[in-house]
Amino acid sequence: MNMVKSLRNKLLGLIDAVNRYPLTMLFLVAAATVNVNMINNEMESYSKYLFTFVIGALLSAVAQQTFERFFTKVSERFLLMGGAVVLTAGYLFAIRSASTFNMEIGTKTDVAIFALIMAFIWIPSIKSEITFNQSFMSVFKAFFTTVLFTIVISIGLYAVLLAVDQLLFSLDQKAYGHVMNVVYSLFAPIFFLSFTPFYSGKKDAGRVNIQKEKVAKAVDTPKLLGILISYIIIPLTAIYTVILLAYVLLNIRGDFWTNNLLEPMLVSYAITVILVYILASSIENQFAVLFRKVFPKVLIPIVLFQTVASILRIGEMGITHGRYYVILFGIFAIIAGVIFSFFPVRKNGLIAAVLIVFSAISIIPPIDAFTISRESQINLLRSTLMENGMLEKGEIVPNTDISIKDKKTITRTVSYLDSMDYIDDIGWLPDKIFHYGNFKNTFGFDETYDDTGQGADGSQMAILDWDRSPALNIENYDRMVSVYIDDDQKKGTGTVIPVEIDQHNYVLKNVFDEKEIYLVLVDENDRELIRFDAKKAFNRILDNQKELKGENGTLSVDQATVTKENDRARISIVANNIHYYDSKYNAELYVFIQIK
Template sequence: MKLIFNIKKTLNNTKTSFKRFPVGMIASFLSALFFILGVYSERMSGYNGNNTKNGFLFLIATFCFVFIDLFLEGLKGIVKNEEDLQKYKLIKIVLIILSVPILYGIKENMLGFEEALFSYDNSYKYFGLLLFFIIASFFIAKLFYHKDYIAYVIKIMGAGFVSLLYSGVLFLGLSAIFSALHHLIGLKITSNIYVYTSICIFIPFNIGIFLSNFPKGETSLANYEISKATRVLLNYILMPIFSIYLIILYIYFAKLIFIGELPKNILIHLILWFSLFSVVYLFVLDIIKDSKSVRDFRKIFPVLMIPVILVMFYSIILRIGDYGITENRYFVIAAGILSLASMIYYVFYRSNSNIAIPILLSVVILISTIGQVSAYNMSANSQNSRLKKILLKNNMLNGNKIVPKTDVSDNDKAKISEIVKYMCNSHRNYELNYVPSDFSCSDESMKEVFGFDHTDSYEEYDDMYYNYDAKVSIDINGYSKLLLIDSYPDSNISKTVGNYKIRRKSNFIEIYFNDDDKDKEIVTINMKDIKNKLKVLKKTKEIIDPDDLSIKGKSGNIEYKIVFTSLNFYEGEIDSEYYSCSFYLLTNIKN
C-alpha cells in the first residue's frame, strides 16, 4: 500500500512541474508532438519535412526555459527589499526576451535546413548547448547559496533515477499490452505505435516526473543525511575499488619505466574514464564528513591522480604529434583538463561546496563545441596544418595552389590521402585548404589535384590485408582436427573452441589446450611478425599462397599448423595492435 501511495503521490506531483516550469513543460509537449509528426510523415511520404527539426528545437527550448526558471528561483532567494524585487522583475523580462533570439539562432545555425540534420559541426553545437543547459541546471539555482550543494546534487540525481525508473516501467508495461493486443486479440499494432509511445513517455512524461522531484534552490539541505546503504557503497565498496585501480596504474607505470617502453594507446582510455569517474566520486564522497578514512582518502587520492593524468596527456600528445588533432583527441584533451583542474581543486579546496566542478564542466562543454577553438574548428586547422607541412616538404605548394607530383614517398602519399579522407568524411570539402571549390574525394579528383590517387598510397597503410581466395587447396594431411578461429580489435577476452582456448593480448594471440582443467600453451603468435612477413610477400609475390603465411610446430605431444584465411592491419589513425584475423587451427595429438 505504501508503494502505491508513493506512486500516486509522485504522479500527482507532476502538476507542480507545470506550475514551476510552465514554459519548459509546454515546450516538452510540443517537442513530442513534432517528433510524432515527423515519424508519421516519414511513414506516409518518406519525408518528415521540418517536423523532426522542430522537435529538436523545442527539446532544447525545454531545457533552456528550465535553466531560466531555475536561475530566477535562485535570484529570487536573495531579494531583500522592494528595490531588489524590481531588479528581479526586470531581469526576468530581459531573460524571457533574450530566449527568443537565442532559440531562433539555434534553429538557423544548428538546425539549418540547407544541410542534413546535425551534419558537420551542427551536431557538436546543438548537443553541446543542450548538454550545457542540462549541466548548468544542476547549479544555476545554487549560485547564491551553495553550502549544501552536494546534497542538492544528490537529490537531483535521485529525481533523475526515479523519473527514468517510472518511464522505463511504464514503457515496458504498455509495450507488453500492445504485444498482447496484437498477438492475442488480433489488433494491428504497428512499430510506429511503440515509437509514438516512447516519445510521449521519455520526453514530456519523463521530464514532468523529473522536474516534480527537482529540489528547490532556497530549500536548505544542511542537515541532509545519506542512507546507510549509500554510505556503505561510497566508503567500503567504491573506495577500495578506486584505490586498487590506482595502484595497478602505478605498477604499470613502474613497468614502463623499467622496460623503457612508451605507454600504449589503450592507456589513454583507461586513465580518461577512470579520472572522470574519480572526479564524480570525490564530488559525492564529500557528503561524508565524519569518517577519518574518507578524509584521508580525499587528501591523498587527488594528489596521486595528478601524475596519472599527466601520463595520459603525454600519451595523447604523442598521438597528436604523429597524426594531428581530431575531434576525439580534442575531447580527450578537454576531459583531461577538466579532470586535472578538478583534482587540483580537490587538493586545495577540501572543505568547499564543490560547485566549481559542474561550473567548470559547463564551461569546457561550451568551449569544446561552440566557437573558434571548438573541437570541430581545431581539428580542421590541425589537419590543414599537417597537409601544408607535407606539401611544403615535397615542394607541392606554390602560393595557395597545389602543384601535382608523382615522385612523392609512399609514406607522404598515405598521409595526404589520410588527411583528405578525414576532411571529406568529417568536414565540408571547402574546409580543406588549397584544393579547388569543386574538389571531391574521388580518385580522379585526387589525381588531378595531387598527382596521385588514394590507391597509390595503400602500400603502407590500407593495403595491409590478405584474404584466402580458395583457389589453392590447404594441406591437412597428418592432422586430425580443424578449427576456424577469428579475432577482432578490442576482443581481449578469451574464447574457447572445444578443448582449445584462444587469448588475445595486444599484438599476441596465445593458443592453449585444456587438458584435465589445466591450460597447456601450444603457441603464441606474434602478429607484428605476421604483418612484417605479409608486407614482404606483397612486394615480392603477385599471388600469396596460404602456406606462405602458415605456422607449423610441435608443443609436447600436440602437432599444430596455423593457416591464415584473412588478415587486416589498420594503420594511420590506429596503433598496430588494431588488427583482425581469421585462421584455421589444425592439430594432431599423439599419445
C-alpha cells in the first residue's frame, strides 16, 4: 500500500511540475523534437536549436522562481515568461550567423547555462528565511536522486527494447535513441523540477504553511551525506591541503610561478573547498565546524598565489580563454574565501551573485574571454614578428634566423588562433596555415614546440616528412581516400565518402561519438564492415612524434601509419599532419581500404 501511495505521489509531483513550469515544459518538448530530428537525420546539425531550447528551458525556470519569490499577479508571471522568450530569441539571434557550433559559442553557452543554474539556486534565498546553502542542498539532493532514477529507468527500458528486438521482432536501431531521448529530454528534467519545493514568497499564506514541512525536508542534510562529508571528504581535503601548502612553501621562489600542471590542481582544490563548505554549512559536528572556520582562510592565500602566478604568465604567453577563466575563477575564489571567513552564513548567497556577474562579464563583449584572448594572441604574434623583422607593410617576411623561444611563441599563438577559427579575421595571415607546408613557407621554419612535442598550452603537432618519404606503397589495397577530420564537428556524422570497389558501393563515414572519433566503412546495405578508432590512432602517431625530441623532427611513413583489420576489411591511415589543441584534433589523412 505504501509503495502504491509513494508511486501516486511521484506521479502527482510530475504533473504539478508540468503545471508549475509550463513554458519550461514547452521548451523541453521542443528540445526533444530537435533530438528526434538529429537521430533520424545524422547528416544534419541541429546543435544551435537544441542549445537554444535548453537555454529557454533554464530561463523560464528562473523566471518561475522569480515570480514565486517576488510576485503574485498572473500578469507579472506572463511578463516574466515573455522576458524568458525574448532572451531565448536573443540567444538564437546571437549564434545564428556562425557556420558551426564552435568552441567560442559552446563555451559561452556552457557559461550561460551555469549562470542560470546558479540563479535558479540563489533566487529562493534572496531576503528569505532559507539560506543559499539550504537551497543548494535541495538542488544537490534533487540532482542525484534524478540521476539515480534516470539510470534505473534507462537500463530497464533498454532491456525491454533489447528483449523485444531479440525475441519478438526486429527493431530499428534508432528506436533506442528515441526512447532514451524521451527519458533524458523530458522525464529527467521534469522529475528534477518536481523536487523543487514552494519556497516562501508573496503567495497565499495558507499554502506557505502547508509547504513549510516540504521545504524543511528538501533542504535537510541526509544523515549518510553528513557522515560522508564529515568523516571522509573533510579529512581527505585536509590531507590534500597540507600537501599543497607544503609545495607552495617549498617552491615559492621557484617552480610555483611557472608550473602549468599545478594550475588545474589548484582550481580543482578551490572548487572542492567551496563545494564542501556549502554542503557542510548545516552540519554541526567537530569536523564540520573546524572545516568552516579554518579552510576558507587557507583557501585565500593559496588561490591568491596561483592567480598572481597565472597573471605573470600573461607577459610571456598572452591570454587564452582558458587562462582568462582561470584568473577570473581565482578572483572569485578569493572573494568566496573572504565571504566564508568574515560574513555570516546568511550572506553566502553573495557568492552566487558574484558568480553570475563574473559569468556575464566573461561572455559579453568587449571584455569577454574570447575577445580579450583573441586580441592578446594577435598582439603577441604581431609584436614577436615585428621584433624579428618579419612583418613589413602588412605582409609576413619569412625568417629562419630567429630564436627557438620566438619560434615557439609564433607556433603557439598561430596554433591557438587557428584552433579558434580566428585566422580569417587576420589579413596578413594566410588561410589553412597548417596545410601542406604553408606554415614553413609563411614563416621560414617548421612548427616548433617544446622538446617533448607538446606546446606550453598542451598543443601537439605530428607531420609526415615528404622529402624522406615521397612515395606511398599502395600494394594490396583497393582504394585510397583523402580525409580531413575537424574535431569541431562533435557528435553525429561528418564527412561521408562513397567508394566503389569491384562494382560494389561502399561508404566511408567520419563519425563523432561523444568524445570519440571513428572512421566507419559500411557496405551498400549500410552494414558496418569495420570501425577504425581514429582518436586512438592519432594519439599513437603523436607519441611517435614526441619520441623524436627534435626541434624540426618529422615522421617517416611507418611512424605516421596505423592499421586495423578484421575478416571483412582492412583500413590503414597515413597522417599527413595531425594538430592537437585544447582537447581537439584536426588531421589530414590518407585512408587505404581493402575489402576481403
